Amino acid sequence: MPVHQMSRLRTPVRTIGISAHAGETLFLEGEHCDHVFELRSGVARGVSVSPDGDRQVTAFFFSGDQIGIPVTDHYRFTAEAVTDLVYQCHSRSRWNDALVASCQGEGRLLPSICTEQDPMFRRGLIISRHGMIVRVCAFLVSIIDRLPVQQDGAWLLPLPQVDIAAYLAITPESVCRTLRHLRERRAVAMPQRDRIMIIDRAAIERFASGRGC
Amino acid sequence: MPVHQMSRLRTPVRTIGISAHAGETLFLEGEHCDHVFELRSGVARGVSVSPDGDRQVTAFFFSGDQIGIPVTDHYRFTAEAVTDLVYQCHSRSRWNDALVASCQGEGRLLPSICTEQDPMFRRGLIISRHGMIVRVCAFLVSIIDRLPVQQDGAWLLPLPQVDIAAYLAITPESVCRTLRHLRERRAVAMPQRDRIMIIDRAAIERFASGRGC
Protein backbone atom coordinates (compact mmCIF):
# COMPACT_ATOMS: atom_id res chain seq x y z
CA MET A 1 0.00 0.00 0.00
CA PRO A 2 1.40 3.41 -0.97
CA VAL A 3 2.55 5.56 1.82
CA HIS A 4 0.22 8.41 1.05
CA GLN A 5 -2.77 6.09 1.34
CA MET A 6 -1.62 4.77 4.67
CA SER A 7 -1.34 8.25 6.00
CA ARG A 8 -4.80 9.06 4.76
CA LEU A 9 -6.16 6.08 6.58
CA ARG A 10 -4.59 7.12 9.80
CA THR A 11 -5.27 10.78 9.42
CA PRO A 12 -8.73 10.87 10.98
CA VAL A 13 -7.44 9.13 14.07
CA ARG A 14 -4.57 11.51 14.42
CA THR A 15 -6.23 14.79 13.74
CA ILE A 16 -9.62 14.50 15.37
CA GLY A 17 -9.41 15.24 19.03
CA ILE A 18 -11.74 16.47 21.68
CA SER A 19 -10.65 19.56 23.52
CA ALA A 20 -11.20 20.55 27.11
CA HIS A 21 -10.46 23.73 28.98
CA ALA A 22 -8.29 24.01 32.05
CA GLY A 23 -10.18 22.90 35.11
CA GLU A 24 -12.68 20.82 33.22
CA THR A 25 -13.51 17.33 34.48
CA LEU A 26 -12.94 14.31 32.23
CA PHE A 27 -14.59 11.81 34.52
CA LEU A 28 -15.55 11.51 38.16
CA GLU A 29 -14.44 9.00 40.73
CA GLY A 30 -17.10 6.32 41.05
CA GLU A 31 -18.57 6.74 37.58
CA HIS A 32 -18.88 3.63 35.45
CA CYS A 33 -15.88 3.07 33.18
CA ASP A 34 -17.22 3.43 29.67
CA HIS A 35 -14.32 5.17 27.99
CA VAL A 36 -10.56 5.29 28.05
CA PHE A 37 -9.12 8.78 27.55
CA GLU A 38 -5.91 9.21 25.63
CA LEU A 39 -4.16 12.54 25.98
CA ARG A 40 -2.91 14.23 22.82
CA SER A 41 -1.66 17.43 24.38
CA GLY A 42 -1.78 19.22 27.68
CA VAL A 43 -1.57 18.02 31.26
CA ALA A 44 -4.23 16.32 33.35
CA ARG A 45 -4.39 15.37 37.01
CA GLY A 46 -5.88 12.51 38.95
CA VAL A 47 -7.71 13.69 42.06
CA SER A 48 -9.02 11.89 45.10
CA VAL A 49 -10.75 13.44 48.06
CA SER A 50 -9.77 12.14 51.48
CA PRO A 51 -12.46 11.52 54.11
CA ASP A 52 -11.75 14.87 55.76
CA GLY A 53 -12.21 16.74 52.51
CA ASP A 54 -8.60 17.32 51.50
CA ARG A 55 -7.93 17.33 47.77
CA GLN A 56 -5.18 14.90 46.91
CA VAL A 57 -3.55 14.91 43.50
CA THR A 58 -2.58 11.28 42.94
CA ALA A 59 -0.96 11.63 39.54
CA PHE A 60 -0.18 13.93 36.63
CA PHE A 61 -0.77 12.72 33.09
CA PHE A 62 0.84 13.93 29.91
CA SER A 63 0.56 13.60 26.17
CA GLY A 64 0.36 9.96 25.15
CA ASP A 65 -0.95 8.70 28.48
CA GLN A 66 -4.15 6.72 28.69
CA ILE A 67 -6.43 7.48 31.61
CA GLY A 68 -9.43 5.68 33.00
CA ILE A 69 -8.35 2.14 32.25
CA PRO A 70 -11.10 -0.24 33.31
CA VAL A 71 -9.10 -2.17 35.87
CA THR A 72 -12.27 -1.95 37.89
CA ASP A 73 -15.83 -1.27 36.76
CA HIS A 74 -15.77 2.23 38.20
CA TYR A 75 -13.18 4.96 37.94
CA ARG A 76 -11.04 5.03 41.04
CA PHE A 77 -10.24 8.72 40.83
CA THR A 78 -11.42 11.93 39.25
CA ALA A 79 -9.58 13.21 36.17
CA GLU A 80 -9.36 16.93 35.54
CA ALA A 81 -7.63 19.12 32.99
CA VAL A 82 -4.76 21.14 34.44
CA THR A 83 -4.08 22.97 31.20
CA ASP A 84 -6.19 23.09 28.09
CA LEU A 85 -6.32 19.58 26.68
CA VAL A 86 -6.76 17.67 23.47
CA TYR A 87 -7.66 14.04 23.91
CA GLN A 88 -9.28 11.05 22.29
CA CYS A 89 -11.99 8.82 23.65
CA HIS A 90 -11.85 5.05 23.17
CA SER A 91 -14.85 2.95 23.97
CA ARG A 92 -14.25 0.34 26.59
CA SER A 93 -15.03 -2.55 24.26
CA ARG A 94 -12.61 -1.30 21.63
CA TRP A 95 -9.91 -0.87 24.23
CA ASN A 96 -10.58 -4.36 25.57
CA ASP A 97 -10.13 -5.84 22.11
CA ALA A 98 -6.76 -4.17 21.85
CA LEU A 99 -5.79 -5.62 25.21
CA VAL A 100 -6.73 -9.14 24.19
CA ALA A 101 -4.82 -8.79 20.94
CA SER A 102 -1.78 -7.54 22.79
CA CYS A 103 -1.92 -10.37 25.28
CA GLN A 104 -2.27 -13.03 22.62
CA GLY A 105 0.16 -11.53 20.17
CA GLU A 106 3.04 -10.36 22.30
CA GLY A 107 2.21 -12.33 25.41
CA ARG A 108 2.17 -9.23 27.53
CA LEU A 109 -0.23 -6.70 28.93
CA LEU A 110 -0.84 -3.42 27.23
CA PRO A 111 1.93 -1.06 28.21
CA SER A 112 -0.72 1.54 28.91
CA ILE A 113 -1.86 -0.33 31.99
CA CYS A 114 1.53 0.37 33.38
CA THR A 115 1.54 4.02 32.39
CA GLU A 116 -1.54 4.73 34.45
CA GLN A 117 -0.46 2.80 37.51
CA ASP A 118 3.18 3.77 37.60
CA PRO A 119 2.72 7.46 38.38
CA MET A 120 0.65 6.60 41.42
CA PHE A 121 3.13 3.97 42.52
CA ARG A 122 5.97 6.46 42.20
CA ARG A 123 4.04 9.10 44.09
CA GLY A 124 3.81 6.71 47.01
CA LEU A 125 7.57 6.37 46.99
CA ILE A 126 8.08 10.12 46.79
CA ILE A 127 5.76 11.20 49.55
CA SER A 128 7.11 8.49 51.83
CA ARG A 129 10.31 10.45 52.05
CA HIS A 130 10.98 13.18 54.53
CA GLY A 131 12.04 16.73 53.85
CA MET A 132 10.51 19.23 51.49
CA ILE A 133 13.61 19.52 49.33
CA VAL A 134 13.84 15.78 48.85
CA ARG A 135 10.21 15.53 47.84
CA VAL A 136 10.22 18.48 45.48
CA CYS A 137 13.41 17.39 43.77
CA ALA A 138 12.27 13.77 43.53
CA PHE A 139 9.12 15.11 41.93
CA LEU A 140 11.06 17.24 39.48
CA VAL A 141 13.29 14.41 38.29
CA SER A 142 10.30 12.12 37.95
CA ILE A 143 8.44 14.37 35.55
CA ILE A 144 11.11 16.48 33.91
CA ASP A 145 11.49 14.12 30.98
CA ARG A 146 7.79 14.32 30.28
CA LEU A 147 7.67 18.10 30.17
CA PRO A 148 7.76 20.02 26.91
CA VAL A 149 11.22 21.48 26.33
CA GLN A 150 11.64 25.06 25.24
CA GLN A 151 14.10 26.40 22.71
CA ASP A 152 16.35 27.86 25.38
CA GLY A 153 16.72 24.54 27.15
CA ALA A 154 14.21 25.35 29.85
CA TRP A 155 11.30 23.14 30.74
CA LEU A 156 7.76 24.35 30.84
CA LEU A 157 6.20 23.43 34.15
CA PRO A 158 2.53 24.08 33.47
CA LEU A 159 1.45 23.13 36.98
CA PRO A 160 0.14 25.55 39.59
CA GLN A 161 2.03 25.23 42.83
CA VAL A 162 -1.16 24.38 44.61
CA ASP A 163 -1.40 21.20 42.55
CA ILE A 164 2.23 20.35 43.17
CA ALA A 165 1.56 20.77 46.86
CA ALA A 166 -1.48 18.51 46.72
CA TYR A 167 0.60 15.94 44.85
CA LEU A 168 3.48 16.03 47.34
CA ALA A 169 1.22 16.14 50.39
CA ILE A 170 2.75 19.38 51.62
CA THR A 171 1.45 22.95 51.80
CA PRO A 172 1.66 25.43 48.93
CA GLU A 173 3.79 27.64 51.18
CA SER A 174 6.34 24.86 51.54
CA VAL A 175 6.45 24.38 47.77
CA CYS A 176 7.08 28.06 47.27
CA ARG A 177 9.78 28.16 49.94
CA THR A 178 11.51 25.09 48.53
CA LEU A 179 11.56 26.51 45.02
CA ARG A 180 13.01 29.72 46.40
CA HIS A 181 15.66 27.68 48.14
CA LEU A 182 16.51 25.93 44.88
CA ARG A 183 16.69 29.32 43.14
CA GLU A 184 19.10 30.62 45.75
CA ARG A 185 21.24 27.53 45.28
CA ARG A 186 21.33 28.25 41.53
CA ALA A 187 19.84 24.83 40.85
CA VAL A 188 16.82 26.22 39.04
CA ALA A 189 15.57 29.52 37.68
CA MET A 190 12.02 30.68 37.21
CA PRO A 191 12.02 33.49 34.67
CA GLN A 192 8.25 33.39 34.41
CA ARG A 193 5.34 31.94 36.25
CA ASP A 194 4.73 28.31 35.28
CA ARG A 195 8.20 28.12 33.84
CA ILE A 196 11.14 26.45 35.44
CA MET A 197 14.66 26.25 34.11
CA ILE A 198 16.84 23.44 35.34
CA ILE A 199 20.30 24.93 35.71
CA ASP A 200 22.01 22.21 37.69
CA ARG A 201 20.26 18.96 37.03
CA ALA A 202 22.92 17.01 38.89
CA ALA A 203 22.21 19.04 42.00
CA ILE A 204 18.49 18.33 41.72
CA GLU A 205 19.18 14.63 41.44
CA ARG A 206 21.56 14.82 44.36
CA PHE A 207 18.88 16.43 46.51
CA ALA A 208 16.37 13.85 45.33
CA SER A 209 18.65 11.01 46.33
CA GLY A 210 18.99 12.39 49.83
CA ARG A 211 22.68 13.19 49.48
CA GLY A 212 21.90 16.90 49.28
CA CYS A 213 24.34 19.72 50.05
CA MET B 1 22.16 -28.88 38.11
CA PRO B 2 23.26 -25.34 38.91
CA VAL B 3 21.88 -23.81 42.03
CA HIS B 4 20.23 -20.91 40.29
CA GLN B 5 18.21 -23.31 38.18
CA MET B 6 17.16 -25.33 41.17
CA SER B 7 15.81 -22.26 42.83
CA ARG B 8 13.61 -21.58 39.86
CA LEU B 9 12.09 -24.97 39.96
CA ARG B 10 9.32 -24.00 42.36
CA THR B 11 7.44 -26.94 40.94
CA PRO B 12 3.95 -25.96 39.79
CA VAL B 13 2.10 -28.42 41.93
CA ARG B 14 -1.47 -27.22 41.74
CA THR B 15 -3.00 -28.45 44.89
CA ILE B 16 -0.03 -28.52 47.21
CA GLY B 17 1.15 -25.12 48.30
CA ILE B 18 4.74 -24.02 48.63
CA SER B 19 5.73 -22.75 52.03
CA ALA B 20 8.09 -19.96 52.99
CA HIS B 21 9.37 -18.81 56.35
CA ALA B 22 8.98 -15.35 57.79
CA GLY B 23 11.49 -12.97 56.29
CA GLU B 24 12.05 -15.04 53.17
CA THR B 25 12.06 -13.29 49.79
CA LEU B 26 9.57 -14.35 47.11
CA PHE B 27 11.07 -12.22 44.38
CA LEU B 28 13.31 -9.21 44.03
CA GLU B 29 12.61 -5.85 42.48
CA GLY B 30 14.03 -5.83 38.97
CA GLU B 31 13.92 -9.58 38.39
CA HIS B 32 12.19 -10.79 35.26
CA CYS B 33 8.51 -11.63 35.82
CA ASP B 34 8.27 -15.37 35.28
CA HIS B 35 5.75 -16.31 37.92
CA VAL B 36 2.67 -14.96 39.60
CA PHE B 37 2.47 -15.81 43.30
CA GLU B 38 -0.87 -16.52 44.86
CA LEU B 39 -1.04 -16.44 48.65
CA ARG B 40 -2.84 -19.28 50.40
CA SER B 41 -2.12 -18.26 53.97
CA GLY B 42 0.04 -15.78 55.84
CA VAL B 43 0.96 -12.17 55.17
CA ALA B 44 3.48 -10.79 52.70
CA ARG B 45 4.83 -7.31 52.12
CA GLY B 46 5.90 -5.34 49.09
CA VAL B 47 9.17 -3.50 49.66
CA SER B 48 10.93 -0.75 47.78
CA VAL B 49 14.17 0.93 48.71
CA SER B 50 14.37 4.68 48.27
CA PRO B 51 17.50 6.25 46.81
CA ASP B 52 18.79 7.15 50.26
CA GLY B 53 18.45 3.57 51.48
CA ASP B 54 15.20 3.76 53.43
CA ARG B 55 13.07 0.65 53.38
CA GLN B 56 9.55 1.44 52.28
CA VAL B 57 6.75 -1.05 52.65
CA THR B 58 4.43 -0.29 49.76
CA ALA B 59 1.75 -2.87 50.45
CA PHE B 60 0.65 -5.80 52.57
CA PHE B 61 -0.78 -8.88 50.89
CA PHE B 62 -3.06 -11.49 52.39
CA SER B 63 -4.53 -14.86 51.62
CA GLY B 64 -6.05 -14.92 48.14
CA ASP B 65 -3.98 -12.07 46.76
CA GLN B 66 -1.91 -12.49 43.64
CA ILE B 67 1.50 -10.87 43.64
CA GLY B 68 3.98 -10.21 40.88
CA ILE B 69 1.52 -9.60 38.10
CA PRO B 70 3.44 -8.98 34.88
CA VAL B 71 2.19 -5.48 34.23
CA THR B 72 5.79 -4.83 33.24
CA ASP B 73 8.49 -7.28 32.27
CA HIS B 74 10.28 -6.88 35.57
CA TYR B 75 8.95 -6.89 39.12
CA ARG B 76 8.53 -3.37 40.37
CA PHE B 77 9.04 -4.21 44.03
CA THR B 78 10.47 -6.88 46.27
CA ALA B 79 8.07 -9.33 47.90
CA GLU B 80 8.90 -10.79 51.30
CA ALA B 81 7.12 -13.04 53.75
CA VAL B 82 6.05 -11.22 56.92
CA THR B 83 4.75 -14.37 58.57
CA ASP B 84 5.23 -17.95 57.47
CA LEU B 85 3.51 -18.36 54.14
CA VAL B 86 1.84 -20.92 51.95
CA TYR B 87 1.49 -19.93 48.34
CA GLN B 88 1.11 -21.20 44.81
CA CYS B 89 3.18 -20.36 41.79
CA HIS B 90 1.59 -19.74 38.40
CA SER B 91 3.72 -19.55 35.32
CA ARG B 92 3.42 -16.30 33.46
CA SER B 93 2.09 -17.91 30.30
CA ARG B 94 -0.62 -19.77 32.18
CA TRP B 95 -1.60 -16.59 33.98
CA ASN B 96 -1.69 -14.74 30.68
CA ASP B 97 -4.06 -17.30 29.21
CA ALA B 98 -6.39 -16.82 32.14
CA LEU B 99 -6.29 -13.07 31.57
CA VAL B 100 -7.20 -13.42 27.90
CA ALA B 101 -10.03 -15.77 28.74
CA SER B 102 -11.34 -13.38 31.34
CA CYS B 103 -11.19 -10.44 28.96
CA GLN B 104 -12.98 -12.26 26.18
CA GLY B 105 -15.53 -14.02 28.34
CA GLU B 106 -16.59 -11.40 30.82
CA GLY B 107 -15.29 -8.37 28.98
CA ARG B 108 -13.23 -7.27 31.92
CA LEU B 109 -9.74 -7.52 33.29
CA LEU B 110 -8.82 -10.10 35.84
CA PRO B 111 -9.87 -8.82 39.22
CA SER B 112 -6.45 -9.78 40.48
CA ILE B 113 -4.85 -6.91 38.60
CA CYS B 114 -6.88 -4.67 40.81
CA THR B 115 -5.99 -6.49 43.99
CA GLU B 116 -2.31 -5.89 43.51
CA GLN B 117 -2.59 -2.26 42.50
CA ASP B 118 -5.26 -1.16 44.91
CA PRO B 119 -3.26 -1.55 48.13
CA MET B 120 -0.54 0.67 46.77
CA PHE B 121 -3.05 3.21 45.55
CA ARG B 122 -4.70 3.27 48.95
CA ARG B 123 -1.37 3.62 50.69
CA GLY B 124 -0.78 6.79 48.71
CA LEU B 125 -4.04 8.19 49.99
CA ILE B 126 -3.25 7.21 53.57
CA ILE B 127 0.25 8.60 53.82
CA SER B 128 -0.85 11.82 52.17
CA ARG B 129 -2.72 12.65 55.29
CA HIS B 130 -1.27 14.42 58.28
CA GLY B 131 -1.23 13.27 61.85
CA MET B 132 -0.10 9.97 63.25
CA ILE B 133 -3.51 9.03 64.62
CA VAL B 134 -5.20 9.64 61.30
CA ARG B 135 -2.67 7.52 59.45
CA VAL B 136 -2.67 4.63 61.88
CA CYS B 137 -6.46 4.51 62.09
CA ALA B 138 -6.86 4.81 58.33
CA PHE B 139 -4.44 1.93 58.03
CA LEU B 140 -6.37 -0.15 60.54
CA VAL B 141 -9.72 0.30 58.84
CA SER B 142 -8.14 -0.47 55.47
CA ILE B 143 -6.84 -3.88 56.52
CA ILE B 144 -9.06 -4.93 59.39
CA ASP B 145 -11.44 -6.82 57.15
CA ARG B 146 -8.58 -8.82 55.71
CA LEU B 147 -7.23 -9.96 59.05
CA PRO B 148 -8.11 -13.34 60.52
CA VAL B 149 -10.72 -13.01 63.24
CA GLN B 150 -10.28 -14.77 66.55
CA GLN B 151 -12.92 -16.54 68.56
CA ASP B 152 -13.17 -13.69 71.05
CA GLY B 153 -13.91 -11.13 68.34
CA ALA B 154 -10.40 -9.75 68.27
CA TRP B 155 -8.31 -9.43 65.16
CA LEU B 156 -4.88 -10.89 64.80
CA LEU B 157 -2.47 -8.24 63.58
CA PRO B 158 0.56 -10.28 62.58
CA LEU B 159 2.64 -7.28 61.60
CA PRO B 160 5.69 -6.01 63.47
CA GLN B 161 5.37 -2.34 64.27
CA VAL B 162 8.51 -1.64 62.33
CA ASP B 163 6.71 -2.78 59.17
CA ILE B 164 3.65 -0.72 59.99
CA ALA B 165 5.93 2.25 60.42
CA ALA B 166 7.63 1.65 57.08
CA TYR B 167 4.20 1.34 55.47
CA LEU B 168 2.88 4.56 57.01
CA ALA B 169 6.09 6.49 56.43
CA ILE B 170 6.48 7.30 60.11
CA THR B 171 8.87 6.08 62.80
CA PRO B 172 8.34 2.93 64.88
CA GLU B 173 8.31 5.13 67.97
CA SER B 174 5.38 7.07 66.57
CA VAL B 175 3.50 3.86 65.82
CA CYS B 176 4.03 2.70 69.36
CA ARG B 177 2.96 6.03 70.84
CA THR B 178 -0.15 6.14 68.67
CA LEU B 179 -1.18 2.63 69.65
CA ARG B 180 -0.69 3.56 73.28
CA HIS B 181 -2.87 6.59 72.71
CA LEU B 182 -5.57 4.38 71.20
CA ARG B 183 -5.29 2.02 74.16
CA GLU B 184 -5.73 4.89 76.59
CA ARG B 185 -8.80 5.99 74.70
CA ARG B 186 -10.22 2.47 75.01
CA ALA B 187 -10.43 2.22 71.24
CA VAL B 188 -8.22 -0.83 71.05
CA ALA B 189 -6.58 -3.36 73.33
CA MET B 190 -3.40 -5.33 72.84
CA PRO B 191 -3.51 -8.35 75.11
CA GLN B 192 -0.48 -9.86 73.41
CA ARG B 193 2.19 -8.85 71.05
CA ASP B 194 1.03 -9.03 67.44
CA ARG B 195 -2.55 -9.05 68.60
CA ILE B 196 -4.91 -6.13 68.46
CA MET B 197 -8.48 -6.04 69.65
CA ILE B 198 -10.76 -3.42 68.19
CA ILE B 199 -12.97 -2.29 71.04
CA ASP B 200 -14.51 0.81 69.50
CA ARG B 201 -14.48 0.45 65.75
CA ALA B 202 -16.60 3.55 65.30
CA ALA B 203 -13.97 5.57 67.12
CA ILE B 204 -11.23 4.19 64.89
CA GLU B 205 -13.21 5.14 61.81
CA ARG B 206 -13.90 8.56 63.26
CA PHE B 207 -10.20 9.13 63.79
CA ALA B 208 -9.49 7.86 60.28
CA SER B 209 -11.94 10.28 58.79
CA GLY B 210 -10.27 13.22 60.51
CA ARG B 211 -13.23 13.98 62.75
CA GLY B 212 -11.36 12.56 65.73
CA CYS B 213 -12.00 13.36 69.42
Next chain:
DNA sequence: CGGCCCATTGACAGGCATCAAGTCCGGTGG
Protein backbone atom coordinates in the same frame (compact mmCIF):
# COMPACT_ATOMS: atom_id res chain seq x y z
C1' DC C 1 20.40 -18.52 81.27
C1' DG C 2 22.12 -15.19 77.99
C1' DG C 3 21.76 -12.71 73.81
C1' DC C 4 19.18 -10.41 70.42
C1' DC C 5 15.53 -8.06 68.44
C1' DC C 6 11.49 -5.64 69.07
C1' DA C 7 8.68 -2.70 71.75
C1' DT C 8 8.42 1.11 75.02
C1' DT C 9 9.18 5.50 77.23
C1' DG C 10 11.20 10.12 77.95
C1' DA C 11 13.75 14.46 76.73
C1' DC C 12 14.84 17.43 73.23
C1' DA C 13 15.27 20.00 69.01
C1' DG C 14 14.11 20.92 64.39
C1' DG C 15 11.00 21.15 60.63
C1' DC C 16 6.88 22.15 58.76
C1' DA C 17 1.97 23.50 59.18
C1' DT C 18 -0.65 27.32 60.36
C1' DC C 19 -2.03 31.96 60.30
C1' DA C 20 -1.65 36.48 58.56
C1' DA C 21 -0.20 40.03 55.58
C1' DG C 22 1.64 41.72 51.44
C1' DT C 23 2.94 41.35 46.31
C1' DC C 24 2.52 40.04 41.64
C1' DC C 25 0.07 38.85 37.59
C1' DG C 26 -3.63 38.16 34.33
C1' DG C 27 -8.14 39.25 33.06
C1' DT C 28 -12.09 42.22 32.79
C1' DG C 29 -14.64 46.20 32.05
C1' DG C 30 -14.93 51.03 31.53
Next chain:
DNA sequence: CCACCGGACTTGATGCCTGTCAATGGGCCG
Protein backbone atom coordinates in the same frame (compact mmCIF):
# COMPACT_ATOMS: atom_id res chain seq x y z
C1' DC D 1 -5.38 52.33 27.36
C1' DC D 2 -5.95 52.23 32.10
C1' DA D 3 -8.08 51.09 36.56
C1' DC D 4 -9.72 47.61 39.03
C1' DC D 5 -10.09 43.01 40.97
C1' DG D 6 -9.43 38.29 42.14
C1' DG D 7 -6.53 34.46 42.49
C1' DA D 8 -2.08 32.68 42.86
C1' DC D 9 2.28 33.36 44.70
C1' DT D 10 5.46 35.18 48.33
C1' DT D 11 7.20 36.11 52.81
C1' DG D 12 7.44 36.30 57.90
C1' DA D 13 6.31 34.91 62.83
C1' DT D 14 4.77 31.37 65.77
C1' DG D 15 3.68 26.91 67.83
C1' DC D 16 2.93 22.08 67.57
C1' DC D 17 4.05 17.79 65.87
C1' DT D 18 7.08 14.25 65.25
C1' DG D 19 11.74 12.71 64.22
C1' DT D 20 15.92 11.78 66.71
C1' DC D 21 18.59 10.00 70.32
C1' DA D 22 19.18 7.36 74.40
C1' DA D 23 17.95 4.08 77.82
C1' DT D 24 15.02 0.51 79.58
C1' DG D 25 11.92 -3.43 79.40
C1' DG D 26 10.28 -7.73 77.63
C1' DG D 27 9.61 -11.79 74.92
C1' DC D 28 11.58 -15.43 72.00
C1' DC D 29 15.07 -18.66 70.77
C1' DG D 30 19.31 -20.81 70.98
